[in-house]
Amino acid sequence: MTVRERFREAVEEKVRKALEGMGCDACFEVETPSSGVADIAVPCFPLAKVLRKAPQAIAAELCGMIECDGPVCEVKDVNGYLNFFIDQDVLVRETLQEIVSAKEDYGRHPSKGVKVNVEHTSINPTGPIHVGRARNPIIGDTLSRCLRRCGYEVEAEYYVNDVGKQVVLLTWGVRNLPESDVDGSDRAKNDHRLVPYYRRANQMMEEDENVRAEISSMLQRFETGDQEVIDQVREVTEMMLDGLRETLDSIDVRLDRYTWESQYIADGSARKVVESLKQSPYCGDNDGSAYLELKDFGIHGKNTRFTFTRSDGTTLYTTRDLAYHLDKFRRADRAVDVLGEDQKLGSQQLTAALEILGSEKKPEAMFYSFVSLPEGKMSTRRGTVVYLDDLIDEAVERAYEEVKSRRDDLSEEEMRGIARVIGVGAVRYNIVRVQPEKKMVFRWEDAMNFDGNSAPFLQYSHARACSILRKAGEFTRTADETLLTDEYERRLVSALSLFPEVIRDCGENKRIHMLPSYAHELASAFNQFYAVVPVLNSGDLRDARLTLVDCARVVLKETLDTLGIVAPEGM
RNA sequence: GGGCGCGUGGCCUAGCCAGGAUAUGGCGGCAGCCUCCUAAGCUGCAAGUCAAGGGUUCGAAUCCCUUCGCGCUCGCCA
Structure with missing residues (x-):
């Protein structure tokens, strides 16, 4: 248990006992005031009715009955509130001791023995990742990291959509069009290189009846389980995925597993879902196409019909998705789906269908709103998409210029290395910074923000801490609270002590945007400390201050690591 | 039209789920700070009808209702 x-x-x-002393066993709230007037406060207003006294009088009376000891060093009654203060000496000593002994495991909660599957990214393998979709991998990866730190065993997974018209069309294009027939692409990466084939195939299908026939026959063969076509599609999808993986690697998004949608056709599990759903009393038939009537499952309006087979009996995307979720539930205790807001209805229907199938577990969806451009939606047709690869390159380039302008002592290679870490960090940070359900407008200057509330701000604090420690050499670690009495030292320790509960909030409540907010608070506390408190030339206080700097370094590093951002030792 | 979500200083944003004391930070603006551990930093100032209206409450940015604006959605697509 932490000091806090x-x-x-x-x-x-103490409050419970004091209330008992007044002959009252009423419940009360404990809150953390935002303005810093206390570490913890108990408002006495709700007690006024029960005790039939003015809140101010209750607060005063309770205050007189409470004795401070242990971590509680002071209690005051102010305007009907009981304000409590944590003993700073205890906080400093215990927080630093804990960080010094736990090191990089500080804030890591013990294993819960619960497996959580986090499905994220799952972008259709028909083109490169654009910034409109970039929230998905970054949110998913950050959530995975938070959950791991909370003690869950996490498997992050990409569901690869290798079924359907789009991928078949792409496959047809790649297999049938000579290179000379398609436009070139800006990048040699597979995901960019294949797009012109997809575009051209689309175009030809619209113009040429024979092509249309060819593709529809291919699609038919695919859906009846023709292994040759399935393999061809798989091969092309793999090529595309290759490019997507490269992008994901470049921003440190780690996937543990790729699951192919076609698997659920091949192994018959989608078929089993169909058979099982047909037994349900909610099942109906519309010209041979089967559907579920979901009005009893909290779905309102005209959206209550959930179709799960075509009239020719073949399965739909949603049917395979059901088989996929049943599979995930066999492999994990919980399944989290990171989805775009356009999937809300589908996800609700999926959950209802799973219930009908007798699944005791429900997927936990996490939705994010789309990213648009100042001039409106991103559109491939209008050519207004911004690719994630371009954003990363641009951010890294800008970071490089920045590094170059302030460090003439570094080699080209070192500058490039630092620039990459800063550029990528800035991109990730600026995406997780905001609540997923809020819509975002993409602006280059925001996406590459290097000041204030940004990743480089945190990285810079970390680099400064490293720099001090590098110059310090060997020192003896001490958590002697009597040596760390400065206001800025104490504020920094206070920020450090919050890390474990911030991690818990981020993971347990899936509120990952709280982590950037905390990170900024921590880095800011460090920068303030740095500005006014000398460390290397502080005489008797040197070891204690170096210990504090080292603890700050550890927590900054771990916070950044949980955000999937590299903490450079210099910049 | 029905459903879901969002609306907080010029711009971005926290707080809303579990209602409480002068609403959190950042960008931009203005004014300062490098004989001292990296100024991607620090300090200060200006800037707010918490979309609008009503209700519940001792107390509402927070809960309820209505309205407005924006986004998404309402396929035998994926």
Whole structure:
């Protein structure tokens, strides 16, 4: 248990006892004031009715009955509130001791023995990732990292859509069009290189009846399980995925597993889902096409019909998705789906269908809104898409110029290395910074922000801490609270002590945008400390201050790591 | 039209789920700070009808209702 947790429990216990002393066993709230007037406060207004006294009088009376000890060092009554203060000496000593002994495991919660599958990215393999979709891998990867730190065993997974007209069309194009027939692409990466084939195939299908016939026969063979066509599609999809993986690697998004949609056709599980759903009382038939009536499952309006087979009996995307979710539930205790907001209805229907199938587990969806451009939606047709690869390159390039302008002592290679880490960090940070359900407008200057609330701000604090430690050489670690009494030292320790509960909030409540917010608060506390408190030339206080700097370095590093951002030792 | 989500200083954003004391930060603006550990930093100032209206409450950015604006959605597509 952390000092803060013990503090909170002690406060609750003291207030409970004091209330008992007044002959009252009413419930009360404990809150953290935003303005910093107390570490924890208990508002006495709700007690006024029960005790039939003015809140101010209750607060005063309770205050007189409470004795401070342990982590609770002071209690005051102010305007009907009971304000409690944590003992700074205890906080400093115990927080630093914990970080010094746990090191990079500080804030890592013990294993829960629960497996969580996080499905994210799952972008259709028909083109490169554009910034409109980039929230998905970054949110998914950050959530995976938070959950791991919360003690869950996480498997991050990409569901590869290798079924359907789009991929068949792409496959046809790649297999039948000579290179000379298609436009060139800006990049040699497979995902960019194949797009012109897809575009041309689309065009030809619209213009040429024979092509249309060829493709529709290919599609038919695919859906009846023709292994040759399935393999061809798989091969082309692999090529495309190759390019997507390269992009994901470049921003440190780690996937543990790729699952292919065609698998659920091949192994018959989608078929089983169909058979099983047909037994359900909610099943109906419309010209041979089977559907579920979901009005009893909290789905309103005209959207209550959920179709799961075509009239020729073949399965639909959603049917395969059901088989996929049943599979995920066999492999994990929980399944989280990171989805675009356009999937909301589909996800609701999926959950209802899973319930009908008798699944006891439900997928936990996490939705994000789309990224648009100042001039409106991104559109491939209008050529207004911004590719993630371009954003990364641009951010890295800008970071390079920045590094170059302030460091003339580094080699070209070192500058390039730092620039990459900063550019990529800035991109990731600026995407997770905002709540997923809020819509984002993509602006180059925001996406590559290097000041204030940005990844480079955090990285810079970390680099500064490293720089001090590098110059310090060997020192003896000490968590002697009597040596760390400066206001800025104490504020920094306070920020450090929050890390474990921030991690818990991010993981347990899937509120990952709280992590950037905390990271900024921490880095800011460090920068303030750095500006006013000398470390290397601080005489008797040197070891204690170096210990604090090292602890700050550890927590900054781990915070950045949880955000999937590299913490450079110099920049 | 029905459903879901969003609306917080010029711009971006936290807080909303579990209602409480002067609403969190950042960008931009203005004014300062490098004889000292990296100024991608630090300090200060100006800037707010928490979309609008009503309700519940001792108390509402937070809960409820209505309205407005924006996004998504309502395929035998994936």
